[in-house]
Amino acid sequence: MVVCILLQSTILNRVAIRGVRPDLALIVLIFVSMRRGPMVGQVSGFATGFLEDMMNVSPLGFHSLLRTVIGYVYGLLSGNVFIDPFLMPIVLTVIATILKGILAGIVSAVFGLAASGFITFTGRLWIEVGYNGVIAPFLFALLNLFKMFKQADKEGA
Amino acid sequence: MPGLFEGFFARHRKGATLAVLVLVSFVCLMISSRTLVIRPKEIGLSAAGFFQKGFSGFFAWFGDTVGSIGQLQAAREELAAARERLQEMDQATREVLELRRQNEALRQQLDFAQTLAPERIPAEVIARDTDNLFSTITINKGSRQGVKKGMPVVAWQGDIEGLVGKVVLVGPGTSEVLPLYDPQCMVSARVDSTRDEGLVLGEGKDRGTLVMNYVKKIAKNKITYGDLVVTSGLGGLYPKGINVGRIRDITAPTYQTSLVLRVEPIIDFDRLEYLFLIGPEPDNPAPAVGQQAPPAAPVAK
Numbered sequence: 001m002v003v004c005i006l007l008q009s010t011i012l013n014r015v016a017i018r019g020v021r022p023d024l025a026l027i028v029l030i031f032v033s034m035r036r037g038p039m040v041g042q043v044s045g046f047a048t049g050f051l052e053d054m055m056n057v058s059p060l061g062f063h064s065l066l067r068t069v070i071g072y073v074y075g076l077l078s079g080n081v082f083i084d085p086f087l088m089p090i091v092l093t094v095i096a097t098i099l100k101g102i103l104a105g106i107v108s109a110v111f112g113l114a115a116s117g118f119i120t121f122t123g124r125l126w127i128e129v130g131y132n133g134v135i136a137p138f139l140f141a142l143l144n145l146f147k148m149f150k151q152a153d154k155e156g157a
Numbered sequence: 158m159p160g161l162f163e164g165f166f167a168r169h170r171k172g173a174t175l176a177v178l179v180l181v182s183f184v185c186l187m188i189s190s191r192t193l194v195i196r197p198k199e200i201g202l203s204a205a206g207f208f209q210k211g212f213s214g215f216f217a218w219f220g221d222t223v224g225s226i227g228q229l230q231a232a233r234e235e236l237a238a239a240r241e242r243l244q245e246m247d248q249a250t251r252e253v254l255e256l257r258r259q260n261e262a263l264r265q266q267l268d269f270a271q272t273l274a275p276e277r278i279p280a281e282v283i284a285r286d287t288d289n290l291f292s293t294i295t296i297n298k299g300s301r302q303g304v305k306k307g308m309p310v311v312a313w314q315g316d317i318e319g320l321v322g323k324v325v326l327v328g329p330g331t332s333e334v335l336p337l338y339d340p341q342c343m344v345s346a347r348v349d350s351t352r353d354e355g356l357v358l359g360e361g362k363d364r365g366t367l368v369m370n371y372v373k374k375i376a377k378n379k380i381t382y383g384d385l386v387v388t389s390g391l392g393g394l395y396p397k398g399i400n401v402g403r404i405r406d407i408t409a410p411t412y413q414t415s416l417v418l419r420v421e422p423i424i425d426f427d428r429l430e431y432l433f434l435i436g437p438e439p440d441n442p443a444p445a446v447g448q449q450a451p452p453a454a455p456v457a458k
Contacts, residue, residue, distance in 0.1 A: 023288065042178055043178070057293040072171075
């Protein structure tokens, strides 16, 4: 997730659509939460969100709150949802991105924050929803592959 | 009693962890945003307002989409006119460039002193905000290189210099720049041709459009599409005469006493690579209270 955050702030700017980049860290968080449950999901979400807050101009606690809640909610689904290689990653990611937008809007309204992305129901959010949805199946497949490699290593050892 | 707590946490480990993490985030947010909101009515209003804005935004988008189909024919006619105008502008731009070259040559011949130009710190864009929710730009210069909070930032694209934004956060080796299109960024500006003043601010949702408010309605007939908007120098943050953008749309709402101008930024923010941070003018110290400030030196182009 740390690597994803670094990628998002640097290389992914080159593939941004109208300034909107895919949120790889969110997709990885969904994957991890769905595999490892709410505890790992919320702690991972908090840690990566906190790191993001440290790197950005966003107020400390903003991303950590968003990602903690998303990690926990998706962790609760762990073991209860069958994840096929294509459709479910898209559905889960689309819902998570919309949830992130709604949570960001609520937090910014409550704390009186003003930033460009907070105009939630506008093009930027929907571009991100689409972008994340398109990338999700590939990233899920990649992460599954990574897990398979780890298992193979164990067996080999 | 401790056993009771231990038992509770053992039973509700996940929920308790969530509560702790959310609480930590909330406390951090309260401290860092400095907007401690504990009044329930205001929270309710804010939350309701958020959903109202959401619905309003969605239906406005829907209405615009439907309406835009009808506007297609008008847009075609405008396009033909715009192409004609573009050719004229191209010719004018070539003439301006030629005049600029002549001007530079004459300056060199006259040995014109340009020492009044403020110090400029070159910087490179190394990253942008990790999330799409905020819109800052990270540069590779910080306090060690003399960067200070509030410094104006400009960039060159093609042959034109334009305003990018201002420095909002300074670290030892990197800094964060708030771009013009962010809603928090406000610039005191004027229409270059008519000298009418206003306030340019970002809309956030579209980095290709800025809004200029508080321009008097009587200026409507004088201002034309394509007019250049430059910084006015008022407020002291941005030097006078930096290009901000060109007017793309002029509206005069009946419920307002001023015009609303849509301004297309000079800078294409997606292509930003190198920037210049403008320091204070060396021979022009801040005036004492009550003392008239001398006019700012024009930005070297």
